[in-house]
Amino acid sequence: MGAQRVFVTGIGIVSSIGNDEAAVVESLRGLKHGFEAFSPQNSSIPSDVKLAGTVKGFDVSSADFEDWTFPEPYRIRRDVLRSLPPHGPYLHACMAQAIESAGLEDAEVSNLDTGIYTSSAGSARLIHQNTSRLHQLGPMRCPPTGIVASIAGTLSFNLVAQFKIRGNSCGFSSACASSGHALGYAYDDIALGRQKRMFVAAGEDLNDESLLPFSGMRALSLEGEPERASCPFDKSRNGFVSTGGGTVLVLESEEEVQRRGVTPYAELLGWGQASDGHNVAMSHPEGLGLIEAMQRALRSSGIAAGEIDYVNAHATSTHVGDLSEGRALKKVFVEQGHSPKVSSTKALTGHGLSLASALEAAIVSLCLRKGITPGSAHIRELDPEFEDLNIIRETLDEGPSVALSNSSGFGGANVSLVFRKV
Amino acid sequence: MSNEGTNSNLSASPAEPNAEELLKETLKRCSPETITAALAFRQSGDVSLVPTVVLGIVERFLEPEVIDTLRNGDDSVKFMEDLGMDSLTMFEAIMMVEESLGVSIKNEELWDLRTVGDLKGFISGKLSGVEVTAKSKFYPIEQIAAVLPQQKPFLFLQTAEIDGKNASGTYAISGKEDFLEGHFKDNPVFPASIMLEALGQLGVFHFLATDESQADGAEESIFFTGADGVRCHRVCKPGETLELSVELKRRRDPMVVYSGKILVNGEKAASVEEIALIVAPKEQA
Numbered sequence: 001m002g003a004q005r006v007f008v009t010g011i012g013i014v015s016s017i018g019n020d021e022a023a024v025v026e027s028l029r030g031l032k033h034g035f036e037a038f039s040p041q042n043s044s045i046p047s048d049v050k051l052a053g054t055v056k057g058f059d060v061s062s063a064d065f066e067d068w069t070f071p072e073p074y075r076i077r078r079d080v081l082r083s084l085p086p087h088g089p090y091l092h093a094c095m096a097q098a099i100e101s102a103g104l105e106d107a108e109v110s111n112l113d114t115g116i117y118t119s120s121a122g123s124a125r126l127i128h129q130n131t132s133r134l135h136q137l138g139p140m141r142c143p144p145t146g147i148v149a150s151i152a153g154t155l156s157f158n159l160v161a162q163f164k165i166r167g168n169s170c171g172f173s174s175a176c177a178s179s180g181h182a183l184g185y186a187y188d189d190i191a192l193g194r195q196k197r198m199f200v201a202a203g204e205d206l207n208d209e210s211l212l213p214f215s216g217m218r219a220l221s222l223e224g225e226p227e228r229a230s231c232p233f234d235k236s237r238n239g240f241v242s243t244g245g246g247t248v249l250v251l252e253s254e255e256e257v258q259r260r261g262v263t264p265y266a267e268l269l270g271w272g273q274a275s276d277g278h279n280v281a282m283s284h285p286e287g288l289g290l291i292e293a294m295q296r297a298l299r300s301s302g303i304a305a306g307e308i309d310y311v312n313a314h315a316t317s318t319h320v321g322d323l324s325e326g327r328a329l330k331k332v333f334v335e336q337g338h339s340p341k342v343s344s345t346k347a348l349t350g351h352g353l354s355l356a357s358a359l360e361a362a363i364v365s366l367c368l369r370k371g372i373t374p375g376s377a378h379i380r381e382l383d384p385e386f387e388d389l390n391i392i393r394e395t396l397d398e399g400p401s402v403a404l405s406n407s408s409g410f411g412g413a414n415v416s417l418v419f420r421k422v
Numbered sequence: 423m424s425n426e427g428t429n430s431n432l433s434a435s436p437a438e439p440n441a442e443e444l445l446k447e448t449l450k451r452c453s454p455e456t457i458t459a460a461l462a463f464r465q466s467g468d469v470s471l472v473p474t475v476v477l478g479i480v481e482r483f484l485e486p487e488v489i490d491t492l493r494n495g496d497d498s499v500k501f502m503e504d505l506g507m508d509s510l511t512m513f514e515a516i517m518m519v520e521e522s523l524g525v526s527i528k529n530e531e532l533w534d535l536r537t538v539g540d541l542k543g544f545i546s547g548k549l550s551g552v553e554v555t556a557k558s559k560f561y562p563i564e565q566i567a568a569v570l571p572q573q574k575p576f577l578f579l580q581t582a583e584i585d586g587k588n589a590s591g592t593y594a595i596s597g598k599e600d601f602l603e604g605h606f607k608d609n610p611v612f613p614a615s616i617m618l619e620a621l622g623q624l625g626v627f628h629f630l631a632t633d634e635s636q637a638d639g640a641e642e643s644i645f646f647t648g649a650d651g652v653r654c655h656r657v658c659k660p661g662e663t664l665e666l667s668v669e670l671k672r673r674r675d676p677m678v679v680y681s682g683k684i685l686v687n688g689e690k691a692a693s694v695e696e697i698a699l700i701v702a703p704k705e706q707a
Binding site for chain 1: 514517
């Protein structure tokens, strides 16, 4: 049996730039960012971080989950809510959107041929709450769902149980490449005929415990103006702005797409990954692993570099990270005589860590369907390092035919995904 | 029970909250009557307040649609079957009871608390210093499988409860039992012989779980020797749950005799006047 083709048939998004498809597309068209003022909820923590990509309409800031609020029409039973991390309600909403947009019946969600891969860093906040309680009161006074709500596999445990998933399931943990890996392996499962349909669900908290440790790494921008804080490829970029939220994509085999008679958002043509073998936190200065990841993604997709007409860059607005990706893009495209349009939508969304790759895969899929190419916002003065790249600063009313999306995580893990217009 | 920890994420409170405030915080989603009763209990130690506190805490964990079942029901209301609570919710409720009333409940004690009455009686007993064991003792499948010599795929008992000379139990017919393929072709009917076997297994379980004088190895040498007065009243199909019960009639070593019956949805499905088991010494087995 030849490899099955794989399509994106459903999307759910809860993000700083919108809590549904329409809102996200509108933000992309108008280059509207999702940042708001941030100050630590625990006011005794000294912090110079001023901005975050906030999720609107959800309030999951309370230490008590029964105080959490979320928009209509999402209702979550107490016995479902109690085992969720703070980003759980985002995913609940994303699953509902994704199932609806894919047009899936209950039986199509729950069967042996439908699985779910997830990515989330877990919840440092809940781990802190529960271990504090452990030290104070002992284990028998800790919430019985404390572990499943907080450790890194939490999205898998919760979503598999809640949506009665019977196929493959696993949580992926490679920091900012996590959901890229989840998408890649979900692609493989369908291409190899092991599953007919895969959900890929990714999410992150946004709170003191998720965000501020990155300040300790000197990875966050301390600017107070959104345009100066999150500005990938700009000369004065000095760190990223953190965001939380959730994204779910539904991937399906060509057979399923035909059987159900649905129109996909896009085709996921293939993917590639490779590692830097360089530094625990920083990317390789020449983008060594990312170059290989992109080339493998092209080979896996059967696409020549010249056929890529848009690259959604990982570029988070850090000095070193953007530089290394820029060099990798030059190597793979510019030096071969190609100049695909390039942008980083993190200028608008902020950097969602484990969420980033899935959010950008959803954004790319939406752009392929809607026929737009998102611009790279907040560039006032382009870093001369990137002059050779075709970085577009405004959103174009013409969509790409074949797009590539990059993600890079700690330890130099790099994933590239290739999508094609349907 | 919330995931609330130390509140270290919130602004630090200036003073250590007193016990009354902590209690109010613990019970913050319970009815005002529950909180009043818990505070009064803390003051007076009056055990008659316990049911109000316990029921108030249980109610706080229920989905809106089952609250009336608790309010209008009596002590026989079952937490899992009638109120839709799962074992995690039971843990949450028990932890709140422990914190509110200052009692401590062990995991193995929790298994026996099946009904509102069990819980109220148990807590009152704990607090008044009279240890009452729940009226009947409940056994989940794991404990049954650990006691009985019969094992899957020939184990026809999934839960069991023992109350003195009586034992009751359940077996849900899944439809996946291999023998249903041939009994009958394209028409799965649970065999009467297996229904009798299930009652025998419940008798064996009662014997092994209650007989403290038994010699080691009894579980390896207990056999079905006879049945009298067997009647079957209805056909049992996949999806139905057999409600089994046996009663110890007499014991004259090495023989032990039970009567038994099976209900399905309250309808009589089978009855047997006598099931005789023999507990043979190992070498004779």
